[in-house]
Amino acid sequence: xxxxxxxxxxxxxxxxxxxxxxxxxxxxxxxxxxxxxxxxxxxxxxxxxxxxxxxxxxxxxxxxxxxxxxxxxxxxxxxxxxxxxxxxxxxxxxxxxxxxxxxxxxxxxxxxxxxxxxxxxxxxxxxxxxxxxxxxxxxxxxxxxxxxxxxxxxxxxxxxxxxxxxxxxxxxxxxxxxxxxxxxxxxxxxxxxxxxxxxxxxxxxxxxxxxxxxxxxxxxxxxxxxxxxxxxxxxxxxxxxxxxxxxxxxxxxxxxxxxxxxxxxxxxxxxxxxxxxxxxxxxxxxxxxxxxxxxxxxxxxxxxxxxxxxxxxxxxxxxxxxxxx
Amino acid sequence: xxxxxxxxxxxxxxxxxxxxxxxxxxxxxxxxxxxxxxxxxxxxxxxxxxxxxxxxxxxxxxxxxxxxxxxxxxxxxxxxxxxxxxxxxxxxxxxxxxxxxxxxxxxxxxxxxxxxxxxxxxxxxxxxxxxxxxxxxxxxxxxxxxxxxxxxxxxxxxxxxxxxxxxxxxxxxxxxxxxxxxxxxxxxxxxxxxxxxxxxxxxxxxxxxxxxxxxxxxxxxxxxxxxxxxxxxxxxxxxxxxxxxxxxxxxxxxxxxxxxxxxxxxxxxxxxxxxxxxxxxxxxxxxxxxxxxxxxxxxxxxxxxxxxxxxxxxxxxxxxxxxxxxxxxxxxxxxxxxxxxxxxxxxxxxxxxxxxxxxxxxxxxxxxxxxxxxxxxxxxxxxxxxxxxxxxxxxxxxxxxxxxxxxxxxxxxxxxxxxxxxxx
Numbered sequence: 001x002x003x004x005x006x007x008x009x010x011x012x013x014x015x016x017x018x019x020x021x022x023x024x025x026x027x028x029x030x031x032x033x034x035x036x037x038x039x040x041x042x043x044x045x046x047x048x049x050x051x052x053x054x055x056x057x058x059x060x061x062x063x064x065x066x067x068x069x070x071x072x073x074x075x076x077x078x079x080x081x082x083x084x085x086x087x088x089x090x091x092x093x094x095x096x097x098x099x100x101x102x103x104x105x106x107x108x109x110x111x112x113x114x115x116x117x118x119x120x121x122x123x124x125x126x127x128x129x130x131x132x133x134x135x136x137x138x139x140x141x142x143x144x145x146x147x148x149x150x151x152x153x154x155x156x157x158x159x160x161x162x163x164x165x166x167x168x169x170x171x172x173x174x175x176x177x178x179x180x181x182x183x184x185x186x187x188x189x190x191x192x193x194x195x196x197x198x199x200x201x202x203x204x205x206x207x208x209x210x211x212x213x214x215x216x217x218x219x220x221x222x223x224x225x226x227x228x229x230x231x232x233x234x235x236x237x238x239x240x241x242x243x244x245x246x247x248x249x250x251x252x253x254x255x256x257x258x259x260x261x262x263x264x265x266x267x268x269x270x271x272x273x274x275x276x277x278x279x280x281x282x283x284x285x286x287x288x289x290x291x292x293x294x295x296x297x298x299x300x301x302x303x304x305x306x307x308x309x310x311x312x313x314x315x316x317x318x319x320x321x322x323x324x325x
Numbered sequence: 326x327x328x329x330x331x332x333x334x335x336x337x338x339x340x341x342x343x344x345x346x347x348x349x350x351x352x353x354x355x356x357x358x359x360x361x362x363x364x365x366x367x368x369x370x371x372x373x374x375x376x377x378x379x380x381x382x383x384x385x386x387x388x389x390x391x392x393x394x395x396x397x398x399x400x401x402x403x404x405x406x407x408x409x410x411x412x413x414x415x416x417x418x419x420x421x422x423x424x425x426x427x428x429x430x431x432x433x434x435x436x437x438x439x440x441x442x443x444x445x446x447x448x449x450x451x452x453x454x455x456x457x458x459x460x461x462x463x464x465x466x467x468x469x470x471x472x473x474x475x476x477x478x479x480x481x482x483x484x485x486x487x488x489x490x491x492x493x494x495x496x497x498x499x500x501x502x503x504x505x506x507x508x509x510x511x512x513x514x515x516x517x518x519x520x521x522x523x524x525x526x527x528x529x530x531x532x533x534x535x536x537x538x539x540x541x542x543x544x545x546x547x548x549x550x551x552x553x554x555x556x557x558x559x560x561x562x563x564x565x566x567x568x569x570x571x572x573x574x575x576x577x578x579x580x581x582x583x584x585x586x587x588x589x590x591x592x593x594x595x596x597x598x599x600x601x602x603x604x605x606x607x608x609x610x611x612x613x614x615x616x617x618x619x620x621x622x623x624x625x626x627x628x629x630x631x632x633x634x635x636x637x638x639x640x641x642x643x644x645x646x647x648x649x650x651x652x653x654x655x656x657x658x659x660x661x662x663x664x665x666x667x668x669x670x671x672x673x674x675x676x677x678x679x680x681x682x683x684x685x686x687x688x689x690x691x692x693x694x695x696x697x698x699x700x701x702x703x704x705x706x707x708x709x710x711x712x713x714x715x716x717x718x719x720x721x722x723x724x725x726x727x728x729x730x731x732x733x734x735x736x737x738x739x740x741x742x743x744x745x746x747x748x749x
Contacts, residue, residue, distance in 0.1 A: 254467050254493065281466050282466045282467065282469070282470045283466070283467055283470070284465060284466050284467055285465045285466075285467040285468065285492050285493040286465060286486075286492065324485070324486050324487070324492055324494070
């Protein structure tokens with residue numbers, strides 16, 4: 001166990017998997033000579049050479065398609081998108097090819113590929129580059145979507161994602177790359193589809209994933225001062241979704257607040273809220289609350305930007321509403 | 326959108342309310358929290374605070390009228406709102422239910438059981454035809470599940486969530502005893518035949534309070550196995566202490582205040598007596614909240630003084646005096662008479678030597694107090710004259726076994742005989 005940053009944990013996962021399996025390759029913009037836009041792939045070109053760590057042209061549709069083709073041909077590519085905002089260029093490759101190939105070929109082809117990069121708002125990036133796009137990818141059957149919140153989870157889930165025989169979208173965040181945490185050295189695997197209780201509590205269930213988990217934990221501490229004992233569940237994986245962990249918690253606490261930094265309409269958060277409302281109906285003492293990003297293009301003005309994001313205050317207010325406090 | 330104002334349960338046991346007085350007129354502005362009207366419940370006259378905002382468009386229930394919990398009594402909205410649909414719906418909802426309620430009474434059920442059964446069968450059909458959303462109670466799904474488990478009628482619960490929604494906390498206070506009581510009450514009602522009045526019988530209508538007394542005391546007697554312990558207590562020292570304490574006081578501290586204060590201290594030493602049978606477990610209460618039965622012209626009520634163990638005799642007496650005054654004026658609020666963990670009933674002033682009382686739930690024991698009399702007593706083989714009083718403890722055997730009840734009563738008697746012991 002050592003305390004390392006999120007980017008170092010991801011690098012360890014990549015390094016260990018590339019070491020372990022020659023078919024694992026990394027491709028994307030600036031992943032090689034520049035060591036990655038966010039330095040996740042630092043040192044990998046030197047260690048594994050230009051055949052396995054490939055700098056691509058600035059053409060998301062092109063290198064995403066190359067990755068999918070390589071996966072169909074038997075490699076296990078990791079495609080780095082400099083940000084998920086740029087992945088909009090490559091949506092057709094992911095949705096029409098990666099997600100459908102196994103199904104439409106009757107199982108003749110599988111697509112063992114990981115698409116990874118930072119997703120979600122990261123301050124001062126403007127409306128086009130501040131989007132949380134998980135609900136777009138989570139919408140399509142055939143894709144797995146993973147969104148860790150800690151360095152240890154990042155390492156364990158990325159290793160599982162690389163070994164998975166299906167396309168996996170792996171969501172990171174610019175704001176998390178420098179966050180440190182205890183990470184087990186060597187083989188550390190977390191299965192896809194297992195949520196994690198980040199804080200046990202009995203009065204209310206806070207459900208989140210990725211970057212806002214930390215905010216939910218801070219809100220839980222603030223609420224503890226008011227005598228409210230909140231449970232924080234980190235979904236970690238959006239597809240497959242660990243419904244059982246969610247329902248078990250809500251059935252104990254009878255109240256649920258979901259924290260999701262993407263826009264609220266047709267989001268992962270609104271979908272989970274619907275699942276909880278339907279499957280825990282008789283155990284709910286209050287409507288499920290959703291704390292999300294506001295339903296606006298992200299403002300560049302920083303004050304407005306912060307107001308458009310979830311916050312500890314917004315979470316505490318939603319909890320109090322659900323507690324009728 | 327005009328909003329319906331429904332009769333709500335203003336006491337835990339209220340099923341019907343009588344409109345005593347409208348405090349707002351049609352056309353008056355209404356804010357949330359304003360007192361709309363005064364409603365006579367089964368126990369007291371309560372202020373009905375509005376949860377709606379707007380203008381009082383229509384008074385549906387006139388002063389003096391009766392409405393069941395959940396019935397429409399008024400409509401609040403914006404001037405010009407169309408309220409005809411709400412009125413039509415209320416008309417449809419209330420009249421068949423009233424007819425349904427009358428049917429079983431009209432049927433001579435003892436003489437012709439078949440006809441009674443037919444009438445009873447017809448009644449639900451009639452009310453089923455009525456639109457039921459007129460009486461819908463907003464409640465969380467969890468509250469509905471808990472209410473079903475406890476056998477509580479949600480219409481009898483006052484919702485504290487948004488818009489009067491019944492939520493879990495509104496049901497938490499209701500012990501499962503409420504379920505047991507409701508169950509037993511139903512059984513008792515089903516078993517009791519309704520007789521046709523015989524020649525010369527005077528038919529006396531039953532007041533709301535009388536119904537509550539009948540139901541609660543029957544439930545208590547039928548569900549809790551009572552047994553009784555009696556002891557004679559020498560009162561010379563306590564009465565001497567009382568007159569010393571009262572000399573120079575304008576208002577004399579009552580014997581009842583002494584009884585409550587000393588009983589609280591005895592309960593502290595025997596905490597199991599201060600508890601509630603809760604079907605699956607026993608709730609032992611942290612404070613002695615002692616009720617005192619107070620006779621009223623048509624019935625009785627047991628206002629209670631909370632946490633008597635931490636109050637002096639004078640403070641208890643002061644609270645008691647206020648409560649008795651409120652009780653006689655019909656102004657007790659539900660929290661003034663709900664939830665006694667122990668009760669005292671004193672018929673000494675009526676010259677009764679000793680009697681047994683029926684336990685007042687959720688308590689599990691009640692003390693029946695007789696008159697103080699001068700009696701010959703043998704002390705050191707000599708007959709002396711002493712002031713003595715007989716007290717009888719009724720115990721719920723589900724919680725208090727004979728030896729436990731006896732130990733409590735012995736300690737209480739010793740403290741009454743020698744009040745200094747209460748301080749020890």
